[in-house]
Amino acid sequence: MTVLKPLLRFLAWFILSAVSAVGIAACGIYIYLAPELPDPDELRRIELQTPLRVYSADGKLISEFGEKRRNPLSYAEIPPSFINALLASEDDGFFEHIGIDFKGLARAAIELIRTGEKRSGGSTITMQVAKNYYLSSEKTFTRKFTEIMLALEIEQYLSKQEILELYINKIYLGKRAYGIEAAAQVYYGKSIHELNLAQIAMIAGLPQAPSAANPINNPRRAIDRRNYVLARMLTLNMISQEEFDQAARAPVTARYHGPTSEIIAPYVAEMVRREMVAQYGDAAYTAGFRVYTTVDSTSQTAANRALQSGLLKYDRDHGWRTPKPMATLQTLAVTDTPELAEWLKKADARYDIDWPATLEEWNSRLLARDDMGLIAPAIVTRVMPEGAWVLQQNGERWLPFSAMLWAKPYINVNVIGAEPASPADVLQPGMEIWIEETSAGPLLAQLPEAEGSLVSLRPADGAIQALVGGFSPTSNQFNRAIQADRQPGSAFKPFIYSAALAHGFTPASIINDAPVVFEDAGLEATWRPENNSGKFYGPTRLREALYRSQNLVSIRILNQVGPHRAIRYIEPFGFPRHKLNADLSLSLGASAVTSMELATGYAVLANGGFAVTPYLIDRIEDDNGQLLYQARPAVACRNCPEPVTDPKTGEPDANAAIHAPRVMDERVHYLMISMLKDVVTRGTGQRALVLNRDDLAGKTGTTNDQKDAWFAGFSPDLVATVWVGFDQPVTLGRWAFGSNTALPIWVDYMGTALADKPPRPYEQPDGIVSVRIDPVTGLLAAPGQPDAIFEYFREEDVPKELARPARQPDNEGQPAAPEMIPEQLF
Known part of the structure; x- marks a missing residue:
């Protein structure tokens, strides 16, 4: 007894001293580390890295960009079954402890003393939040003490629900998935709310080893971990024995699900990505921007199908x-023995x-x-x-x-x-x-070798409705819609004719369709342009020349207007001036432009004569849905009132519509529309008649040696241009023309894109009159003339002279023409 008392006294003092030492050490560590501890209240304001997402105008996902796939959830959105699975797996005392688990830490310390290795850290969910948001993953005592102190502070500032919400949205779960909703999408292609118990337990078991034990990389190890989670849930009375048995026997159904695009528009997505990176830098990939484009999902799907179908048909027509x-x-593997050698030689x-x-x-x-x-x-x-x-x-x-x-x-x-x-x-x-x-x-x-593009705009404001830059970006990411400069051929003629109408010509003007010769020291050889048909039609009305696509008429009218004056007129339609040849080759579409630029020019023809600028991004929102940018395009409007101005400042109302500038006289526009409609009803665009609409207009285009095939056309509601050709310009074949190669693609697309838009007439402006003319001379028809036709004119341009009796037609039904002697033009 005498010996026992001093021993007990010694042990008591020893324990007290040890506790005091630990306390003093803890205080010292706190005093040392406290000044460098971050403010836990910042967790409420922290922004999680979420990818850039691109949507169509009707809210369908086109694509997402960013290394981290994440779909943050609020605590109220977390399924209770997942909370149970997570707590059973990671921290079953989460709602009771103060941020640290003393038993877990003691167990980790004993393991360290016993084995000399740091096998487990005894971390709670709160400690993992502290590490994930503030600290590195290095295994040091300093980091561990910092983690413990941060956890204690976090528990003082945040509720348990807020801590759990931070955890489930930050944790890495393999395959670029951060957070449980992203993991559900990656592994099962579903929302976390749609998963069964076995799948929920699989995801709840991932935090321990997300890369090495996920169900795609290592299904066997993932099953073991899943069943451990289920066993813990059973032990904690979170599930019944029947639920455990059913879930534990469930097969692995996980497979990789990439970002789920609701519509296919890879060229559109890449255009948006480049614009966002140019504007926001690397933050574009992590700030959770949501970009809503002007693209209509129905139109885009139709454009994809139409272009691919057309290119596949062209490819089939040209052989295997x-x-x-x-x-x-x-x-x-067969053992090579003498007995088998002879048999193997004869075997099938x-x-x-x-x-x-x-x-x-x-x-x-x-x-x-x-x-x-x-x-x-x-x-x-x-x-x-x-x-x-x-x-x-x-x-x-x-x-x-x-x-x-x-x-x-x-x-x-x-x-x-x-x-x-x-x-x-x-x-x-x-x-x-x-x-x-x-x-x-x-x-x-077979994968087509020929390529193509399709661009479709809303002519009222230039909003891009659909865009396809090639057969598939997986074979070639070159975006032919905006990057490929190609000669538009006759598809450019409407702009030459518009310039002619604006400078005194009428649809009834007579131009001689006869041979021309260009002698120029700058040319290696004499240029003798011809019509595609190889024929010459003699004196021809301007309207006829356009729907027949007569090259020699185009050359002559440009020669009379003058290339420089024509360029000054055409440039405001949306064509870069430096791309337009200041010579007569401009009349044949020899100036290379992009599909987008041609569509922009045709939008002026479709919208009544107003210059609009194509745009793709309608609005940008941040991760919380706050509006960061809203497009305010200039709008074509014929009878709109002037913008409202602030009476104090005299400045236009910031919310008022911006009016697109008029670049084409409305009467010239109407004449041009009536001529381009004839291309569809009587000329090279007749394949479009299958759409059974009376508001379609457009123009085919085929370049020399059939290297490029085009159709550009429109209704009042929609413009679309289609190009087909090889990336390295070579002939498409002697039978390939805009009318049979590009136009069928345009028809296929417009049939769907215009399905819910009834035909709309083009409004005839004041100052346009319709009179009877002689179809041969373009002059006023004589009284009672049986072959007279009606033609539109500006009031001041109505012919004053009566036609003489018509000449007798030649053997081909065309008016007799004088002998065709080549005319030299310089």
């Missing part, structure tokens, strides 16, 4: 190019194929191929007399011989070979091909 890449056939090669290994490799190849819209990749597995079996991402399917009858061998752009006699003439096992899905079933396809 045997694919170069061949998928490897894996052969069986197909018996040597290791099909399980081959199909596994081919599946991997198919999964690695990019989406190409209307066509999907496939690999030929077997070729039969009636067709072929092909492997696609969703399994094997039958491709009948009828689906490959078009595959006549490509010889050159103008020549194709004979129709195949059997599938073996086209396909062989291992060949990598493409399949197009059509209403009649699968169709053999």
Whole structure:
């Protein structure tokens, strides 16, 4: 007893001293670290890094950009089942402790003493919030003490709900997913609210090892972790035994889901991305901007389909190019013995194929191929007399011989070979091909070599409704809609004719369609332009010349107006002056412009004569939905009142509409519209009649040697330009013209884009009159003349002279023309 008392006294003093030492040490550490501790109240104002998201005008996701995929949720939006799973997995005492778990820390300390290694940190969710938002991941005692003190302070400033909200939105869960909503989208393609118990437990188990133990990288380890979470939930009476049994037996259903685009508009998305980075720098990728474009989702989908369908048809019409890449056939490993050597020489090669290994490799190849819209990749597995079996991402399917009858061998752009006699003439096992899905079933396809673009604008203000810069950006990211300068050919003639009408010509003006010769020391050879038909029509009314697309008439009217004067007139339509040739080649569309620039010019024709500027971004919002930018485009308005001004400052009202400037006289505009409508009803644009509308106008364009094919056209509600050609200008073939190559794509697109827009007439302005004229001379028709036609004129331009009796037509039904002697123009 005597010995025991001093010993107990010693132990008591020892424990007291140890506690005091720990307390003093803790105070010292706090005094040392406290000045550098961040303010926990900043967590309420912290901005999470969220990606840039791009939407259509009707709110459909086009794309997102940024390294971190995140969809923040409020605490009220977190499913209770997930909260239970997370707490069971990470911190079941979260709602009771003060920010630190003393038992967990003690357990971590004992492990460190026993093993000499830091295996667990005893971290609570609050401590993890402190680390994730303020600290690094280095495993040091200083960082750990800082984490503990921060956790204690965070608990003083924030509620448990606020802490949990910060945690579930910040935590990294693998595959670029930050936060539980992003993880649900990445692994299951659903919202966290749509997941079942097994899937929720899978995500709740990810924080421990998100890269190494996620269900895509390591399904077996992920199942073990998921079932641990479920077992903890069962132990804590969060779920029943039946729920546990069902969830623990559930198979892994996770697979990678990239950003889910609701409409395909990659060229639009890239244009927005560049603009946002130019304006906001790297913050564009992390600040959570939401950009709403002017693009209409229905129109964009129609544009994608129309351009791809048109290019695929052009490609089929020019023959089958045997694919170069061949998928490897894996052969069986056979022991090389003398007994088998002779048999192997005679054996059919197909018996040597290791099909399980081959199909596994081919599946991997198919999964690695990019989406190409209307066509999907496939690999030929077997070729039969009636067709072929092909492997696609969703399994094997039958491709009948009828689906490959078009595959006549490509010889050159103008020549194709004979129709195949059997599938073996086209396909062989291992060949990598493409399949197009059509209403009649699968169709053999190939990636087109010809390219194209489609641009569609709302003419009233220049809002881009649809834009496609090529067959697919996965094959080539070059945006032909805004980056490719190509000669528009005859599609440019409406601007030459507009300049002529503005400078004294009328639709009835007679121009001689006869040969011309250009002698110029700057040219290597004499230039002798011709009409596409190779014919000369003699004296021709301006209206006829436009819908027949007669080149020689265009040259003559530009020669009379003057190239420089014409350029001064045309430039305000939206064409950069430096791109316009100041010579007579301008009349034939030899000045290279982009599809967007041509569409901008045609918008002036469609909207009544007002210059509008194309724009793509309608508004920008921050991550909280606050408006940062709202577009205020200039609007074409014929009878709009003048903008309201502030009586004090005299400045225009900041919210008033901005009026687009008029660059085309309204009467000239009306005459031009009536002529361009004739292109559709009587000329090279007649394929558009299938749309059964009376408000369509436009112009075909085909350049020398058929290197470019165009159609540019419009209604009062919509403008669209279509271009088809090769990136390196070579001929599309002797049968390729704007009327049969570009126009069908335009018709396909406009049929959908205008489906809900009834035809609208063009309003006839004051000062326009319709009179009867002689169709041969353009003069006033004689009284009772049987072949007289009506023509529109400005009042002051009505012909004063009566026509003489008409000449007798020649053998081709055209008025007799004088002998065609080439005229020299300089």
